[in-house]
Amino acid sequence: MTFTRRTLLAMATALAPIAMLTPVAALAQDSIKIGEINHYKRLAAFAEPYKLGIELAVDEVNADGGVLGKPLEFIFRDDQGDPAEAIKIAEELMTREGAVMLTGTILSNVGLALSSFAAEKGYLYLASEPLADSLVWASGNPQTFRLRTSTWVQAAMLAEEAAKTDAVRYATIAPNYAYGQDAVAAFKENLLRLKPDVEFVAEQWPALFKIDAGAEVQALERAKPDAIYNVTFGTDLAKFVRDGGDRGLFDGRNVYGLLTGEPEYLDPLGDEAPEGWFVTGYPWYALADGTPGKTFVDAYMDTTGETPKIGSLVGYMTVLSIAAAIEKAGATDTASLIAAFEGLEIEDTPIGLLSYRELDNQSTMGAYVGTLAVEDGKGVMVDWSYKDPAPYMPTDDEIRAMRPAE
C-alpha cells in the first residue's frame, strides 16, 4: 500500500511539469493578445468545439499575416463556471497578461458578471456565446458587444411558424432558470401578438439537467395541448424526447424546439431525433458547395477531424469579429476598439455579412430554422432556411427604452 501511495505521489509530481507546458506559455513578445474565459471543464461538450473553432480561425488569420502586422493570440483560461472566478481571471488577463480585450463564456451569468466588470473598469468584452438577451438590453452597456443570435429572435422565428397553424392550445416546457424563462416569455409574447386567440394551457419547469421526464410528459399530456414549445436541451432533451416518444406525446402535435437542431443537442440523440419538430439549429451538412459556410465546414473538418457544432461556428466568428475590429481600429486601445466595433461590418463570414449594430451592440448573426428528420440513423434539419434577425427584433425605440443610461 505504501507502494501505491508513493506511486500516486510520483505520478502527481511527474505529471505537473508536463501539464505546465500545455498552456501557451512562452509567446512571441509582440503578439496581440485576447483574453478568452470559458468553462472548458464544466461544460466541456460545448466549450471544446468552440475552442477548436477559435484555433482554426486564429491559424487562418495568422497565416494571412495576422492583424496590424502582428500575430493574433488567444489566452484560454478556465473559470470553473464561477462568475467571481471569471472576474478575477479577467483582471489578471487585462492588467498582467497584456490582453487588449476580453471574450468568451457560455453561461449567461458569467457573461453578465464580465459585462458589468468591463463597464466598471473600462474594458471591452465581446460576449461570444451567452444566451441572455439582457447582456445587450436590460443590462446592456457600451463596453459589451454580443455575437450569438439573441434568444428573443430565435423564439420569434419559431412563434412566426407556429402562428401559421390552427393550433390554439399551447404547452411549454423549459429549464427552470433565467434563460428558460426568458425563452418562454419571448415565444409567448411573439405568438400572442401574431395570433391573439392562442391559449397557454400548461407551463412545465424541470430543473436544469435534472428533468423527471416521465412526470413532465404526463403533465403535458394531461393538459391536452395542440402544440408544444420546447426549450430543454442537453440530457434533459434526450430524456424528454425518449419518454415523450414512448408515451406518444408528440403524435399529432406540432412541436417547436428552441436550439433543438443544434448539433450539440441533436447529435447525441442519434436515430431517436424527434422527426417533424420545427427547430432552430445548424444544418452544416446541407450547406451548398462554394458558399463561405461550406468552406468553413470543410476547413474545420480537415483540421480537427470532427464535425462542426454551432459552438465551432461561434468560436470561428468570434475571431473574425475581433480581427476585423482591430484592423478597423488600427490600434489596440480600448476606446479605439469600441469605436471600431460600433457598426463593424465583416464580409464573407460563414453566414455572409456580419455586422454589429450601433443601437444595442448586438451582432446580426441570424439563425437556421427547419424541420427535423432522421437520415442514415442521424437527426438532420430539412427544408431549412437561414433567417436574418432584423425583422424579428423589437423596434429601435423599444430597445432604447430597455437599455439603461444611453
Add this chain to the structure above:
Amino acid sequence: MAFFFAQFLTGLANAAALFLVASGLSLIFGVTRIVNFAHGSFYMLGAFVGVTLMDVLPGAVGFWGAIILTGLAVGAIGAFVEMVVLRPIYRAPELFQLVATFGVILVIQDLALMIWGAEDRLGPRAPGLRGVWRIFGEPVPKYDIILIAITPFILFALWYLITRTRVGVLVRAATQDREMVGALGVNQARLFTGVFALGSALAGWGGALQLPKGGADLLMDFNIIGAVFVVVVIGGMGSLPGAFIAAVLISVLSVFGVTYLPQSTLVLMFVVMAIVLIVRPYGLLGREEVAGEHGQVGAPETPIRPYGRTGKLLVAGLLALLAALPLFAEQFVLTLTVDMIVFALFAASLHFILGTGGLVSFGHAAFFGGGAYAAALLVFHTDTRMELAFLFAPFAAGLLALGIGWFCIRLTGVYFAMLTLAFSQLVWSLAFQWRDVTRGDDGLVNIWPAEWLNSPAAYYYFTLALGVGGILFLRHVIHAPFGYALRAGRDSPRQAEATGIDVKRIQYAAFALAGAMAGLAGGIFVFSKGSVFPTELEIGASFDALIVVFLGGVKTLAGGVVGAGFMTLVEDWLTRLEYWRLLLGLLIIAVVIIAPEGIVGSLRSLWTRIRGTESEVTK
C-alpha cells in the same frame, strides 16, 4: 384515477435507481462513518462503463450481462479507492475523509472526460422493452415496469445479506460500534473495503440501470448527489428500509409536484427533508447517532492557548507584509489577496462553529451569499449608499442565521449538517426563482464600492482592515469565556450542562455570530466583484469552505485561514493547466494522506517532534 395510478408508477420507476445509489451511500456511512461525496461519481462511472459494455455485448443477454458486470467493475474501483485513499486516514478527525472523497470526485471527472470524451451518451434501449404497455388506458413505458419489478428483489437481497448472513451480522455490528467489532478480532480493514466496494457497486448498478431512461454525461455526478443525500437522510442514515421508503416518497412526491406545482422542481425534496428532520430529527427509521460518544477519533486535542512570542512575531510580520503590499505589488496580486482574505474570513467563520463548536454545517454559504445578496439588493433596488448597504450584509446574515439556527441547533452531527444544507438550498432557490426581486440566475450586477474606495489599493486596505479584523475578532471570542463554554459543549455536553452552561443557547449564539461573520465576508466579496449570482449560495460554495477548513486542520485555530490561503493559491495556479481537476484532486488526496491532521495540525505535530516534548513548547 388511471392518471394518478400512472403517475404513481412513474414515481416508483424513478425510485429504483435512486434507491440503489442511496442504499450504497447509506451502507458506507453506516459502517465507515464516511460522508462519501464521491458517491455520485461512482454512479456516473456506472453509466459510462455500462454504455461502453452495452456497445460491445449484443442482445438481451449482453444488455443485462453488461449491467451486472458494470456493478462488479465499479465495485472494484470503489475497493481500490478505499484502499489507496481512505484507509490511511481512518484515524483522522471525524468527517475528515470527506475532503479525500472530494479529491476523488475531481480525479474521476477528469479521467472520465479523458476516457469517454465530452459528448453526452444516450443510453441504449433495453432489448425488447421499447415502447409502452397500457395500464387502465394510460401509457406506461415497459422499462418502467421492469424497474418497478426489480427494485423489491434488490431490497430483499440487501435485506437478506444484512440480516441473514454472517457478513451482515458484522456489518450491523460495525454500524453500532466499530471499535468493539475490531476488539472482537474482526479484520476491520477488510470489512470496510468490502462495504465500500458493495456501496460503490450499488451506485454503479444504479447508473447502469437508468441508461435506457437517459444516458451518461459528465454532469451526472453532481446532479444526483443532492437527491441521494436527501434520500439517505430522510430514511435515516445507515437504514436500508429507510432509504427505500424515502426514495419512493421523494420520487412519488416529485412526480405529483411536477404536475400540480411545476415551479417546485428545484426545492421540493429539500422542503420535504427539512420537514422530516424538524419532526423526526434522525430521519424516518434512523437512530440517534452514537458516533463520538466513545471519544473522538485520533489524538486528543491539546488545550488552546494564545500564540507564544514567535507566533505573535510571525503574525505581526505577515500583517506588516500585507499592509505594505500595495507599495510594490501589481494590481492583480492585490485582487488575489482580497479574494484570499474574503475566503479566509468565510472559512474562519465556518471553522468557528465547526472546530470550536463541533457543529458541522453543510450550508454555510447561505450566510456568505445571504450577506452578499442583502447588500446587493439594497444597492440594486433602493440605490442605498455603499457604506450603509455594506453594514447591512453582516446584519442580515446574522438574522438569517438566527432564523435557520432556531430550527437546526436542536439536531446534532450529520443530521444537523443536512438540515443546514436543506435550508441553504431554500435560500438558494429563493435567490434563483424569485426573479422580480433577485433577477434569478441573471444575478445582481453593478454593485460597486463608493467613490473613495473604488481604487484597487483603497479597497485592498478596506478588505485588509475588516477581513483581518474579523478573523482576529473570531479568534478573540474563542479565547474568551464564551469560546471556552462553546468548546465545553462540544467535548462533553452533559458535563457542560452540569456546570450550568446552557449548551444549546451558547451554540445558537455561536451559529448566529458565525453567520454574521460569513455575511461580512459576503459583503466585502460583493463590492469587490461588482455582482452576485445564485452560484454563491450553491451547495458547492458551502463545500469549498468545508474542505479548506478540514484541509487546514479542524483541531487548530488557524486551520480555516491557512486552508483558505492554500486553496486560493493552488487553484489560481492549477486552473491554468489543461488537466487541473485531475491535478487538484491528486494534490488534495496527497495532502490528506500526508497530513491527516490538516496542514496546520500536521505542521504543529512535526514542530513538536523536532522541538522535543509538548511541555517544552508550551512554555
